[in-house]
Amino acid sequence: QQREGIDFTETFAPVSKYSSTRGVLAVAAAEGWEVQQLDVKTAFLQGRLQEQVYVVQPPGYSDGTGRVCLLYKALYGLKQAPRAWHEHMHEQLVQLGYSVSVADPGLYLCTRSEPAGERIVLLVYVDDMLLASPSAEAVEQAKEVLLSTFDAREMGSVSDFVGMHITRDLQQGTLKISNERMIADLLQKYGMSDANGREVPLSRGAVLKRDEGKPLDQRQYPYSALVGSLLYLAVTVRPDISYSVGVLSKYMSCPTMSHWLAAKGVLRYLAGTPSVGITYSSGSGGGDLVGWCDADFAGDLDTRKSTTGYVFTISGGAVSWSSKRQPT
Numbered sequence: 001q002q003r004e005g006i007d008f009t010e011t012f013a014p015v016s017k018y019s020s021t022r023g024v025l026a027v028a029a030a031e032g033w034e035v036q037q038l039d040v041k042t043a044f045l046q047g048r049l050q051e052q053v054y055v056v057q058p059p060g061y062s063d064g065t066g067r068v069c070l071l072y073k074a075l076y077g078l079k080q081a082p083r084a085w086h087e088h089m090h091e092q093l094v095q096l097g098y099s100v101s102v103a104d105p106g107l108y109l110c111t112r113s114e115p116a117g118e119r120i121v122l123l124v125y126v127d128d129m130l131l132a133s134p135s136a137e138a139v140e141q142a143k144e145v146l147l148s149t150f151d152a153r154e155m156g157s158v159s160d161f162v163g164m165h166i167t168r169d170l171q172q173g174t175l176k177i178s179n180e181r182m183i184a185d186l187l188q189k190y191g192m193s194d195a196n197g198r199e200v201p202l203s204r205g206a207v208l209k210r211d212e213g214k215p216l217d218q219r220q221y222p223y224s225a226l227v228g229s230l231l232y233l234a235v236t237v238r239p240d241i242s243y244s245v246g247v248l249s250k251y252m253s254c255p256t257m258s259h260w261l262a263a264k265g266v267l268r269y270l271a272g273t274p275s276v277g278i279t280y281s282s283g284s285g286g287g288d289l290v291g292w293c294d295a296d297f298a299g300d301l302d303t304r305k306s307t308t309g310y311v312f313t314i315s316g317g318a319v320s321w322s323s324k325r326q327p328t
Contacts, residue, residue, distance in 0.1 A: 002079050007053050013082035016106025016123045018236055019320040021162060022177065022278070024107075024121055024132050026314035029168075029175035029280035030287035034136040036143055037155040040089075043127035046151065047074040047084025082126070089124065092149050098122060112138050125162045163236050165277075178277025179237050183270050186229055190267060197272015198265065202244035206262060210302045213256035223255040226263050233270075237277050239311060241266055243323040246307070250300075250325070280315040287315055300325055 002008050028035050040046075054068040055075070074081040090100070093108055098120075101107040108122040118138040123130040129146065133139045146152060158166050164177040187193045216223055227248050234245040244266050251259045293310040300307065305328070311321040 002053070006051075008051055008078070008080040011079045011083055013086040013126075014105035015125045016162075017104050018162065020101075020104045020107050021123055021125075021130070021164070022317075022319040023314060024123060024130070025158075025166065025175055025177065026280040026317055026319050027287050028132050029173065029317075030282050030315040031134060032170075032173070032282065033132050033134050034139045035130065035132045035158045035168075036139050037158040037161060038129040038131065038143065038146060038150075038152045039155055040127040040129065040150050040152045042076075042151070043085045043089075044074050044076050044078075044081040047081060047086075047088040048072065049074055049078075049080070049084055051080065053078065085127075089150070093122070096145060096149065110142070112141065123161075128161060130158055130161055163232065173282030174279055175281075176277050176279045177237050178275060179233060180274050182229075182233065183274045186226075187267060187271055190226065190264070192264070192267050192271060195268050195271045198268045199272070201241045201266045201269040202247065202262060203265070206265075207301065208247060208251070208259060208262060210251060210254065211256070213258040216255040216257055216260050218255070221255075221257075221260050223260055223263060224252050226267075227252060230263070230266055238270075239278070239318045239321040240273075240276065241269070242321055243307070243309060244269075246323045246325070250302075278317040280317040282315070289314055295326070 025035070027033065049071055053071045055071060056068055057063065071078075074084040078084075094100075096110070097112075098108040098110045101109060106124045108124065110120040110122070112118050112120055118133055118135040120138055120142050121132045122142070123132075129152070131139050131142055131146075133142070143154065147154065157168070160166065163179060163182070165179055165181065167176045167178070168174070184193075187195065218224065227245065230241060230245045231249060234242045244262075248259060248263050248266070289312060291310065291312040293308070295306050295308040298304040298306055303325075306326045307323060308326055309321075309323040311318050313319060
């Protein structure tokens with residue numbers, strides 16, 4: 001029953017960008033950095049409220065007076081709980097000597113005096129923290145300080161972070177990110193676990209247009225849910241389906257059967273390539289940043305607008321990419 005301007009004001013809480021996470025992992029692979037992970041317990045309960053918020057006494061704990069309780073700290077379910085946690089965490093990190101990046105509000109940097117001059121990179125995504133540094137000793141020291149500051153759980157070497165499954169081979173100097181589990185779940189959910197794979201997500205000759213074909217009953221064919229899941233894969237670990245998902249997402253408001261079949265075609269491509277991911281290697285340019293950009297010419301048949309695509313790589317693997325229809 002919270003009312004804006006009375007029980008809450010600002011609710012936005014920033015998180016680290018996927019491109020920042022991939023960039024840190026790429027540099028870690030190129031330069032042999034130590035990467036560890038922490039998970040903050042009940043993070044939203046640690047933030048202090050700026051507004052006056054009252055709650056009724058919880059069932060089983062009432063004293064029978066009918067009085068209400070004034071909250072000093074946030075609770076899960078409050079609209080400002082994520083922001084209260086972020087502000088508390090930011091304040092604590094600044095006191096510990098971390099400075100926030102101007103490029104990403106979820107990326108913090110610190111230079112420790114012991115070991116002398118070692119850099120610490122800290123990525124924060126809500127209650128997940130990723131620590132990286134050229135020095136394993138510096139990571140251990142930073143981890144001890146964070147564990148004493150926040151009620152957190154030590155997760156060891158990074159293996160899963162913000163939907164990315166991370167596999168590292170220190171002997172080969174490689175680090176791979178993928179998401180086989182989500183692909184398997186999607187295939188099972190849409191009855192395509194035994195589907196034959198295909199070589200490309202969207203055929204070059206496929207012609208998709210608005211209002212072409214029979215309108216789709218989304219109660220029977222959950223087009224928006226499927227494209228949303230594919231979009232998550234496309235922005236985290238599968239740049240190879242970015243163009244296809246970008247095309248399919250244009251028809252979320254009025255999909256037809258041809259659009260549904262094209263979306264299932266992307267699923268068939270994933271069925272044939274479940275283990276494909278992005279691999280960063282210490283032998284691929286030593287962490288150099290390389291970029292490509294291109295565009296088609298009036299490729300959208302409905303609006304005659306062009307589509308721009310770009311990809312930037314570090315250590316031989318993609319860290320930032322996009323396939324997007326131009327606004328004009």
